[in-house]
Amino acid sequence: MINKDLREPFKRFKDINPYELFKGLKTPCYVIDEWGLKYNGKLLKDIQDKTGAKILLAQKCFSNYDLYDTLKPYLAGTEASGLYEARLGHEEMKDKEVHVFCGAYRADEFDELLKYADHIVFNSINQLKKFGPKAKLNGKSIGIRINPEISTQKGPEIYDPCSKGSRLGIPVSTLDRDLTGDLLNMIDGIHFHTLCQQNSDDLKITLDEIDKKFTKYLKNIKWINFGGGHHITREDYDIDLLIECINFAKNKWNVDVYLEPGEGVVLNAGFLLTHILDTFNNNNQIFVITDTSAACHMPDVVEMPYLPPLYLADLEGNKVDVRLGGPTCLSGDIIGNYKFITEPKENDLLIFGDMALYTTCKNNTFNGMPLPDIYILHEDNTFEKLTNFGYKDFKYRLGK
Numbered sequence: 080m081i082n083k084d085l086r087e088p089f090k091r092f093k094d095i096n097p098y099e100l101f102k103g104l105k106t107p108c109y110v111i112d113e114w115g116l117k118y119n120g121k122l123l124k125d126i127q128d129k130t131g132a133k134i135l136l137a138q139k140c141f142s143n144y145d146l147y148d149t150l151k152p153y154l155a156g157t158e159a160s161g162l163y164e165a166r167l168g169h170e171e172m173k174d175k176e177v178h179v180f181c182g183a184y185r186a187d188e189f190d191e192l193l194k195y196a197d198h199i200v201f202n203s204i205n206q207l208k209k210f211g212p213k214a215k216l217n218g219k220s221i222g223i224r225i226n227p228e229i230s231t232q233k234g235p236e237i238y239d240p241c242s243k244g245s246r247l248g249i250p251v252s253t254l255d256r257d258l259t260g261d262l263l264n265m266i267d268g269i270h271f272h273t274l275c276q277q278n279s280d281d282l283k284i285t286l287d288e289i290d291k292k293f294t295k296y297l298k299n300i301k302w303i304n305f306g307g308g309h310h311i312t313r314e315d316y317d318i319d320l321l322i323e324c325i326n327f328a329k330n331k332w333n334v335d336v337y338l339e340p341g342e343g344v345v346l347n348a349g350f351l352l353t354h355i356l357d358t359f360n361n362n363n364q365i366f367v368i369t370d371t372s373a374a375c376h377m378p379d380v381v382e383m384p385y386l387p388p389l390y391l392a393d394l395e396g397n398k399v400d401v402r403l404g405g406p407t408c409l410s411g412d413i414i415g416n417y418k419f420i421t422e423p424k425e426n427d428l429l430i431f432g433d434m435a436l437y438t439t440c441k442n443n444t445f446n447g448m449p450l451p452d453i454y455i456l457h458e459d460n461t462f463e464k465l466t467n468f469g470y471k472d473f474k475y476r477l478g479k
């Protein structure tokens with residue numbers, strides 16, 4: 080039995096040996112797969128063509144802007160978490176829409192934000208009051224983020240904006256109390272973001288709840304934004320049901336529909352390459368220390384946590400139990416336990432899959448770990464180096 084979820088990240092290697100392909104690259108390094116991005120892009124474009132919905136790239140997940148030109152034909156624009164991402168989207172995915180949601184905007188940044196953003200979404204009525212009129216005056220489309228208070232996630236609470244005590248999104252009780260008169264009339268759209276790596280059945284549950292709870296606020300708006308967390312490009316994702324959901328919203332509420340997935344755009348479109356620095360056996364456990372660190376270079380492996388897909392480590396019959404970890408001082412800097420075909424050796428190359436998301440834009444230099452270089456793997460199997468990190472990148476973040 081082959082675990083499908085683990086095989087999928089390596090579908091690029093159907094006709095090519097990745098060990099040959101990656102030979103000679105200095106590790107650790109990320110390799111962003113242009114073919115994988117286009118594969119996802121085509122799928123997303125098709126959904127937009129069929130429904131008229133607009134799909135944006137959530138840049139907090141992936142912001143390697145050298146690839147924005149690759150993604151641009153397939154997307155309506157970018158989504159930002161604040162000023163810097165809004166600027167990046169504005170500058171690097173030119174002439175496309177820029178949407179921004181932030182937990183709270185700063186007064187000293189808001190004028191600059193108005194230069195970049197088309198849609199601005201507020202997380203409280205207070206922020207709507209404070210910045211809404213100015214945004215409107217500048218021709219922006221403005222929305223509020225609602226909290227539908229329906230948890231559809233099975234995962235950890237830190238990724239669930241509907242968990243108890245969440246500060247993200249305005250619950251309907253607050254809207255009923257505070258959103259009146261001119262404030263209500265100011266709103267162009269409604270935004271929600273409650274999913275994380277989920278399928279469209281959970282989207283449907285969420286939409287049904289919103290339809291029931293927020294009826295009053297769904298009249299007279301121009302758009303609804305379904306947020307991110309839609310794992311649209313995963314093999315088992317139910318695209319037909321997504322299309323049904325989009326059409327439901329369009330028809331019932333007479334609105335434009337936006338989606339802003341991060342993972343869905345770049346799923347399985349990147350690799351992290353590492354060489355083995357050391358192997359040893361303690362108490363009958365084989366340990367491998369790699370030149371990459373989970374804590375520094377794939378932080379979600381520790382934070383989420385999850386087991387990243389490793390090439391050839393999911394085949395039936397693999398017998399050798401190995402625990403992979405990084406060279407840092409953190410006990411928890413463990414990549415995971417894998418089954419290898421044969422015992423791994425010093426200097427072997429390991430290839431992790433699905434490494435375009437929440438890596439290059441979330442990594443860090445804890446322990447003085449160098450940041451991995453970043454390459455593009457073009458469709459014709461040639462490489463292009465995007466960055467060249469070194470000691471100065473570590474040092475100049477810390478002082479003069």
Ligand SMILES: *Cc1c(COP(=O)(O)O)cnc(C)c1O
Nearest residue numbers: 137140272307308339340341342
């Ligand atoms: C994180 C986030 C996204 C993207 O989420 P993915 O899980 O990467 O699809 C989109 N919109 C908002 C508001 C977010 O916070």
